[in-house]
Amino acid sequence: MERRAFLKLAALAGGGLLAEGWLPLAATAATSATDAAEVGYFARLGADNSVVFTLTHHEMGQGVATALAMIFADELGAAWPQMRVEALATTASPRYNVAGTGGSTTVKDQWLPLRRGATLVRTALVDAAARRWSCAPGDCRVQDGQVFGPRGQSATFGMLAAEAAAAGLPATKADFDKLKPELGAPARRIVGQPQTNVLARTIVRGQQHYGIDASVPGMLFASVERAPRLHGKLRRFDATAALQVPGVRAVVRIDGWESPANNVPPPGTYFSSKEAVAVLATSTWAAMQGRKALVVEWDDAAGSRHDNASWELEVAQLLDAGGTVGSERGTAPADDAWFTAEYTYPYQAHACMEPMNCLAHHKGTAAEVWVSTQAGAMWRDQIVTLFKLKREDVVVHPQFSGGGFGRRFAPDVVIEALRISEAAGHVPVKVIWTREDDLRHDHFHPHATSRLRAQLTADGRLRAWQHDEARSYFGSFKGEIPWFAYDAQHLRYRYVNTQSPSPLQGGAWRAVVANHWAFGQECFLDELARKMGTDPVALRLRLLASGEDQPAGDRFKVSQKRLRRVIEAAAQKAGWPGVLPQAEGVQRGRGFAAFPYMHGNSYCAMVVDVEVRGQALAVTRVVAVVDCGLVVNPSGARQQVEGGIVWSLSAALHGGITLKDGAVTNTNFGDTPVARIHEAPRAVEVHFLEDGADAPTGLGEIAPPVFAPALCNAIFAATGKRIRRLPIEL
Known part of the structure; x- marks a missing residue:
């Protein structure tokens, strides 16, 4: 196979970074700090020894520009100050293709392709140095943007770039797939260490281009x-x-x-x-x-003429009429001894700061x-x-x-x-778009209503669990199980697709379906525990007794063992259940929730403490435990969890869309506020469970689905009032 054709094919097989791409090589030397020899699709090495990392995913504040550059730099052997990041244009040329960014998949999916690409570039640099010094490549080492020879020689990446670029690349797909990244955990100098956002300097100077x-x-x-x-x-x-x-x-x-x-x-x-x-x-x-x-x-x-009340009435009628079974296992009990509850998650606007x-x-x-x-x-x-x-x-x-x-x-x-x-x-x-345009013509998080029913055995286990859901279409329904991890003799998920009658256009919203799935499931489990007189954490652990992975209708199965680990860790680090001090005029409560996010194959548990003074709610403490595999950038990872908590808090306190005669009446942040600093949690602790993980899993969307039900469960613990719909009304 001709080399260019191979690289185009290999790129398609190698993930988003290499999709539809070939690795261009330039044999001409870099003659100035601005000229560069392009030794691979992943990077451009300048004569000033800078490494320009080509970002093929979208940076929107979540920090992927930093995390991906860290992965590449570490395997390449670059020093972090060398790194620069630039975005690529998307054209039909095989040289460029910008991957989709969503589902908490970017860092997870690019972990191996980036390291292979860096290995390829590093190997080319070492080979160039070995030829220059007439020594074996194995006698050379790479560190901090330089290659060192066996007799004290050294050369920067920039000095070797042109020679490396002329050396060639693997000739077959198998060659590329055989590239084995060499760095294990002990040798990593960048990955796993807190790093400043690579774009921070341009952002704070007002120079970042949006x-x-x-x-x-x-x-x-x-x-x-x-x-x-x-x-x-x-x-x-x-x-x-x-x-x-x-x-x-x-x-x-x-x-x-x-x-x-x-x-x-x-x-x-x-x-x-x-x-x-x-x-x-x-x-x-x-x-x-x-x-x-x-x-x-x-x-x-x-067009629709719905207001909020009439739309919810239609949704209820659609649920009453039944629906389509997405998945089912086991036999439903014949008796009517069901405990039931209904939860409503509203339409939500994105309200991005940049309209x-x-x-x-x-x-x-x-x-x-x-x-x-x-x-x-x-x-x-x-x-x-x-x-x-x-x-x-x-x-x-x-x-x-x-x-x-x-x-x-x-x-x-x-x-x-x-x-x-x-x-x-x-x-x-x-x-x-104006802010009014942005709120009124959004692709909203779909409105979702979940009816949950359960039966318990005499020893406090799940005899049956049924989840009926109505939501507008975004993604698939068929074969779905709402990422339910717990043991149940009978399990059924049934849905009604409300896309056609929906008065608003649905779309992806941070954590997508996990938001309403977790809200219903985790609040309902808390209700079941209280009904039984059982501790909510103890109930969850009892329902994970089999330790068996559960089907999720996704490419990953839900791991009971990973979910158990974050539940136990969150309870331990928060001092669950604990006793919160009470005072006159102040009601205090502690709530718990845990959920997997299977698009990214990660797990999270949270403990939330609240104070309620009349109609005023304050979140006093949040303890979050996350299993997202190997943490590439601890600083950025912690910010993602903290940001997800505040995102979910905004939705829980102020979210929802108001409909009148089929049209959105929301206008601006005056009637659709985001959480302000005085509403933010007073203390947030974030803990990661890595335990020797050798690769990252998804992180960006794991926190929002867990925080909202933990918050609502804490409100119940404080006041005795169940919150079954958002936004919260005390």
């Missing part, structure tokens, strides 16, 4: 008036007044868009954008003022976009399909983003912007 900063000469700015209801149609508009606003250049109508089922990964995911009118101007302000002057009439005959935006240029037979995206390659494919363009004529420039949380997985923003550019005569157009 999608909203993108600019090209001659671009116009667009502000977009969208249909207020999902499936709404544009009847007519009058742009006379808008065109009188200074700076306004044009007003155009754009069609809505819906992705066909099974056309966008994950299978069955549904995306859409609404019919709209766009005002184009020479500045964002002028475009917004022109938009305010529009007269628009909508035909909402096809949606896109700079797009439809060039007639080609397209180019600059956008913050978690799925650059998928978006490119959508552009190719919808606009009937050739793959090689579509370029997506992924930008860093000020928060993603799953929102930047949906391609509505880029499709809309390209349609505006096309309708406006193929000029580059920068679309910036």
